[in-house]
Amino acid sequence: MPHTLNEGSILVVDDETSLRETFHFFLTREGYAPVLTASGYDQALSMIRSEKIDLIISDIVLEKSSGIDLLKYVRQNNIDCPFIIITGFPDVSTAAESLRFGAFDYIVKPVEKEALLRSVRLALQQRFLEVGRRQAEEERERYRLFLDAVFKSASDGIVIIDEQQHIIKTNEAAETLFSELWPGLGIGSKLGSEVADSSFATLRDDLLRVLRTGTEVKEHRFECRTPDNNLKILSICVSPLVMDGDTLKGAVIVIRDMSQPPGTAHGIRSRFHRFVGGSLSMQALYTLIENVGRVDTTVLVTGESGTGKELAAEALHRESPRGSRPLIKVDCTAIPENLLESELFGHKKGSFTGADKDRKGLLLQADGGTLFLDEIGEISPVTQLRLLRFLQERTFYPVGSDKPIVVDTRIITATNVDLKEKVQDGSFREDLYFRLKVIDLNLPPLRKRMDDVPLLVDHFTKKYSSALEKKIHGLSDKAMSMLNSYHWPGNVRELEHLIERAVVFCQGNTITSGELPQDLTMPEFSSHDSELTAVPKSNETRNFQRAGSFDSDEQPEGEEARIIETLVKCGGNKAKAARLLGIDRSTLYRKIRDLELDLTTIALE
Template sequence: MIAQVLLVDDEPAIRSTLAKFLEELDCFVTQAADVGEALALLNALEYDLVVTDIVMPKGSGLDVLRAARSQEDPCPVVMITGSPMVESASEALRLGAFDYISKPVHKEQIVHVARRALEFRRVSRENDRFRNDLEAIFTSVQDAIISVDRDLKILNFNSSAATICGLDSAASGTSFYDLPLRCDRKCRGALETAIHTRKPVQTRYFKCGSAGDAGAEQYVSVSVTPRRLTERQVEGAVIVVRDESSLYRLEKKQMPRSSYSGLIGKSAPMQMLYSMIERLAGVPSTVLIRGENGTGKELVAAALHANGGRQDRPFIKVNCAALTETLLESELFGHVRGAFTGALRDKAGLFEKADSGTLFLDEIGEVSPQMQVKLLRVLQERELVRVGGAEPVKVDVRIIAATNRDLAKDVEEGRFRQDLYYRLKVVELIVAPLRERPEDLPLLAEHFVSRLNAKLGRSITGISDEALRLLSGYPWPGNVRELEHALEHAFIMCPTRMILPDHLPAVFQAAVVEDGLTMRERIQEALARHAGNKSRAARALNIDRKTLYRKMQEYGITDVPTPP
């Protein structure tokens, strides 16, 4: 595109010479003999460059400079004068002149300055177009876009951020930590991670407050991209928050969830568990989690805390079976100075540390009768007394307890207080053993493969069908924890990118028989063939009856399958 140049000078010879120089740059040069003519042309036409003398009989080139710089799309202005003075040069630059040339003007000098000025004009226009495009995108998209510096102070945000995140005009310049947001600031962690790691972060589908005055639950996905200064330094981040509420509810209706708040599984028992955790959201009720060892009771407790309205407060965990009675009492309730040998100062217990948050009491069935009495008092009175102390301390703590025992049976047999049992069992959640939800095993295996790849620095692509069949036929007495350990063993033994049966622990090798069936499948087949007669089934399997009973218990076989 040919550049449009306005040349202003009261001397015709100089105008003619300078015009020839500029035309060699493929410029179309319009000449003006005085300031008035130049101002008229500036009002009528748009130019890419103005070259003007400063000192003229009918005005000053500074007036031309002011007029050019006051336009909506100002172009660069180059000033020329035959009597250079520091004051005029300083004033011209202060008013925004691109450069200042003294007479006599040499061709190389004017061509060089004009070329730089026109390149500046081209780049400025490209930047303006780019900025306008970004502004149009920024204001028109329905996603919330928020830009922050590395201290999480808000630099800019679009109108959708007001709708989705509830930001108002006062948010600019405010730290993300201080915003009066209606959500629980879950996206803050994504921002901090992106800035700290200098890598993009994406999260999908989490509950984010209520949308508008209707109070409907809002679910969003978040994408955070760091704003880089260099490869190793960032100056902040841009977070994009998308309202996924409609899609979330549609997916929720159409298919079972395969995961929820750190829990993995799509089986009916897991769907029921997810629903129960959701029903307990925002409710401070005490919960008793019951399940075998390794089923993930601690994950359920963490999910209850994360979705229970106290997620920004402490989540304190204690294994009651791992501590002696005396130590457990001191850990839970704290002690005063001199309460016992070694108590050199006052110490707050875990109940106080969990104040306004959640205290998870794992293996609650293992506490002594004396400790049961003291726990009951805290649950009833919402206050405690430190070991060796006398003053009661008020606490606001949500209790989540877990056990692998049948507490109802322990109550019947006098090993557990009935009043404490019912205080703990306001709501009871059952975590099914892995053998009762076999359809979850492939999902769990996939999850652990991904996690172990990151942990061990491997690139395992998956598990072979034969290995997965062996895993699926195993009774998993150690439940999900045993599955994770078995896969970690396989990772260590696997020299390739696919886990094969040979890479699994020895217990799985022993389960393979000549015809390709697992021992569990052979036992089920023999029982079905002999209509449940265990003596005949044992003889068919070439094992004694005691071994059959032991294997049935080991593999979780209770019902005799009906033959086809």
């Protein structure tokens, strides 16, 4: 269920001060918050109009009015929260009228604590079930509209077929392509038999393979001829259409016309915002970011460490209507768990020890823009719950405040861990997982786009040559061959660090194999941590590791000493220390937290 029951906002209306205070005491002691009170009809109306109320509890007798009048107002104005009537003078007519206008319960005084709490619990349970059902329907409709918008706006042709190869849906780009290649082909046509020319055998074979095996076929390019004998080059990807869990219902074909002249909408791009890469997988990523960026929905960016998740968040923000507004970035592992909630939601002065003034949270600072939460899989259950509530309601309460704040902030999150596994082991909420994964933007590892290595090498060589004021024009053939043969477990980040190192060591105008680590072709993984990357080691790194770096069976005391020693060696710079230890920065943050290291004696950067 998306809410916990004690999260509900409750309004108690009674003109007797003692009863109001008693109900307030019962409810707050039970953990409900916020609990608001009103002494009469007018004050209750004012609160209902200005606050989000999940449950109203009202005495039937109010000065100058009645609880029934308040119930009528609530229902006539389509306020759908449950309403509990309290009465000291029960009779059939008032009970019938209360139920006719949709009262959830009718409780007779004297009110016993357990009876009140039971009724409140059931009312909020019904309320949140209904809210959850309605939100799920709205989310499904938004997702359908989003997919429809992406489907229509995609520049690639998209064709959906059923198990018998009949076309059941196409987008405008596919229809345009059909009109050039297969006039008369459309909805209801059987693709396999209609496309009979031998030059389309690749398309037919890929389609049959996917329907037979349920396995995706990627990036086949083939030449074909139009009816008037013009040459076209098509790139096709065929994916299984799986529904109802794991039932194969057909296939989705994505067709890109690669024969367009450079500079058109279908042209190959080697750069996109801060991304560098011209491979087909990156072209698909650029198109997806463009389509997703303009739609204001939650995005989960996934991929291995070093693939550019922060760059993806920046590109999504720049492509959106929010591009001129703030983009606030948060590394969830860099902020202590007990402070992250306050950082995100803000706090009121005096809400906890050290809160000597009001603080705006990052959600409020990003109002109108985007909040990027990196390493989202590491946040605590309490922060998960609060983030979920914000995504559902678009409101939040600063720590220590009972006044809600409404903001217009888009949430983009990223992780390099499998959140589905975290959901299965109970460390990550399933409802939050599905809220974050409205769109899953998966970044390809570098080993899956090796065609981009020369582009990236050229980019980083120019970048660091300029920064270090060196005139380096490129790499020797042998050096480039070594880079093209490596499997890059640390992805683009590892390549960037390696080129930076090579530029530092290079004494001429060409980087040679001598400036690269000689063990570059040897995979380097450590068994103690799946997130360790094979960062090529400088002499300093090798010397340090000979003295003993992390070991698979090393005791925590040994790890603690290594981390402290490295941080001291790096002057407190955590990024440098992580590189020297051969681990990702988020892994270093996590180890510092898990080992409860005292770093107060080190000036951390």
